[in-house]
Amino acid sequence: MSLDTNFMAQVFKTAIAGVPVTLQIVLVALIVSLPIGFIFALVRIYRVKILSPLVRLYVSFVRGTPLIAQILIIYSAFPSFLATIIGKSAFSIDPINYAYIVFTLNSIATLTEVFRSALQTVDKGQLEAGLMVGMAPRQTFVRVILPQALVSALPNITNATLYLIKNSSLAFIMSVKDITAIAKTQAAFSYNFLEAYLVVWVYYLIIAYAAELLFWFLERYFSRFQRTTTAKSFNWHLFSFKQPTTTVAAVQYDPKKELVNHAHN
Amino acid sequence: MLTIKNLTKSYGPQQILKGIDFQVNQGDVITLIGPSGSGKTTLLRTITTLEKGDGGTIDFAGVQGELAHLSKNDIRTIRQNVGFVFQNYNLFNNKTTLQNVTEGLVVAHKIPKAQAKTIALAALKKVGMADYVAHYPSQLSGGQAQRVGIARAIALKPQVIFFDEPTSALDPELVGEVLKVMRQLAEEGATMVVITHQMNFARNVANKVVFMADGQVVEAGSPADIFDHPQVPRTQQFLAEILSNV
Numbered sequence: 134m135s136l137d138t139n140f141m142a143q144v145f146k147t148a149i150a151g152v153p154v155t156l157q158i159v160l161v162a163l164i165v166s167l168p169i170g171f172i173f174a175l176v177r178i179y180r181v182k183i184l185s186p187l188v189r190l191y192v193s194f195v196r197g198t199p200l201i202a203q204i205l206i207i208y209s210a211f212p213s214f215l216a217t218i219i220g221k222s223a224f225s226i227d228p229i230n231y232a233y234i235v236f237t238l239n240s241i242a243t244l245t246e247v248f249r250s251a252l253q254t255v256d257k258g259q260l261e262a263g264l265m266v267g268m269a270p271r272q273t274f275v276r277v278i279l280p281q282a283l284v285s286a287l288p289n290i291t292n293a294t295l296y297l298i299k300n301s302s303l304a305f306i307m308s309v310k311d312i313t314a315i316a317k318t319q320a321a322f323s324y325n326f327l328e329a330y331l332v333v334w335v336y337y338l339i340i341a342y343a344a345e346l347l348f349w350f351l352e353r354y355f356s357r358f359q360r361t362t363t364a365k366s367f368n369w370h371l372f373s374f375k376q377p378t379t380t381v382a383a384v385q386y387d388p389k390k391e392l393v394n395h396a397h398n
Numbered sequence: 399m400l401t402i403k404n405l406t407k408s409y410g411p412q413q414i415l416k417g418i419d420f421q422v423n424q425g426d427v428i429t430l431i432g433p434s435g436s437g438k439t440t441l442l443r444t445i446t447t448l449e450k451g452d453g454g455t456i457d458f459a460g461v462q463g464e465l466a467h468l469s470k471n472d473i474r475t476i477r478q479n480v481g482f483v484f485q486n487y488n489l490f491n492n493k494t495t496l497q498n499v500t501e502g503l504v505v506a507h508k509i510p511k512a513q514a515k516t517i518a519l520a521a522l523k524k525v526g527m528a529d530y531v532a533h534y535p536s537q538l539s540g541g542q543a544q545r546v547g548i549a550r551a552i553a554l555k556p557q558v559i560f561f562d563e564p565t566s567a568l569d570p571e572l573v574g575e576v577l578k579v580m581r582q583l584a585e586e587g588a589t590m591v592v593i594t595h596q597m598n599f600a601r602n603v604a605n606k607v608v609f610m611a612d613g614q615v616v617e618a619g620s621p622a623d624i625f626d627h628p629q630v631p632r633t634q635q636f637l638a639e640i641l642s643n644v
Contacts, residue, residue, distance in 0.1 A: 261488060262482075264447075264448065265446065265481070265551075266502025266554060267554065277501075
C-alpha cells in the first residue's frame, strides 16, 4: 500500500477553504453558549423557581442523547418547522445556520455544568469574608468569587472547546462545507479515502493544538494568584505521556493541621 | 455598646443557643471558652449576621431590633461596624495581601484608593506583614495569613472585632506570632471578643471570661473569678479537663 502524496497535497490545498467554516462554527457556538451557560449555571445554583428544573431538564436532555441524533433531528425538523412560518424560502437557508444552532445548544448544556461545578468549588468562607468587610453579596460575587470560579472553570472550558472543534466535523451531515466535507467530496472522486482522512486528521490536530495553546495562556493569566514557586510551562510535545500540569489548589490540604484541629476540639 | 438579649437559634430540631444574654462594653476583651458544640461559634456568627437568629434582640451601632427580623439596611450597618477574624483565615485568594486589606475600605466603605492604601499599609505594619504586600494568600504561611486576616479586620476600624478560634488552624509553632498581635491590639484598647482554647490568653489578656456549655452562658466573670474560683460544677469540670491536658 502506498499513499498518493500528490493527491494529499491537493486535498490539503482545497480543504483549507473549510478551515474558516469550522472555526466559524466553533466561535459562534462558544460566543453564544458561554454567557448563556453561565446564566444557566447561576439559575441552577441559586435554585431560581420554575427555571431551575427546566435548565436541569434541558441539560440532561442534551447530555443524554447522541450528538448525531441531535443533528439529524434539528436538520430534518427545523427547516419544515420554519417553512410553516416563512414559507418555502426556509429550505434555501445556508445549512451552516443549522450547525450554529445544534452546536450552540449542545455547548450550552456542557458549559452550564462546567460553570456550575466551578462556582461550587469556591469556598463559602470567601463570601463570608466579603460580607464581614462590609461588601454586599453582589460585590463579593463579582470581585472575589467569580474570578476564582473562572480559574477552576478554564481547564473544563478548554475541554469543551476541544470537543466542540472535533464534533464540528459532524456538520458535514448537514451538508455544511467544512474541512471534513470538502475532503470527503474530494476523496469520493478517486476513492483515495485514506489520504483525504489523514489530511482531515492533520487539520484538526493543528486547530486543536492552537486552541490548547490559547487556553494555556488564558489559564496562566487568570491563575496568577495561585502560582507558587514552580512556574508552569506549556507542554509543547504533541504526543507525550507527561501529565498535563494541574493547577494547585490555593489552599492546600495539610493533614497536620487537621490533627491540630481535632486535638483542640 | 453591644447588647444581645435572649438570643435563640436552632438548626433543624436541635437548639444550639438557648437564650443568651451577652454584653460588650467599649474596650472590653472578652474570651469565650467552652467545650466544642457549646454554641460559641454560632453565637459569634449570629451576632455578626452571618447566621440569622431565631429569637432575641440586638442593640448595636444604632440598630435596635429583633435578630430574626433585621432589615437589609440594619444588616449592612452591623456588618460595617464589626470586624471578623476567621478560623481558617478566609483571605480573598485572588487578591494580594495589600488588596485583601484595601478591598473592604474601597468597595464597602468608599474610601479613596490612595487613602485606603495608606490605612492598609499601617494595619499591615502593625501585624508585621508590611514586607508581604504583593504576596498572594497561597504564598503565605498560616500564621502570616492570619495576621493579614487581623490587619484586614482592624483596617476597617470596627467597633468590635470578633475572633473565631483564630489560632486553631495553625501549626503549634505559629500560634505565638498571632497571639502576640492580638495581645498588642488588646493593650491598645481595641474591643475584642475572642473564642479561644488558649487558656493563657484568656487568663492574661482578657478582662472578662465567658464560659458556655450546651447553648447557654454557664458562668461569666473576670479571669481570676473563672479560673481560680469557678462557682458552677460544669465550669470546674471543663477547666479541670482542659488544664490537666497540658
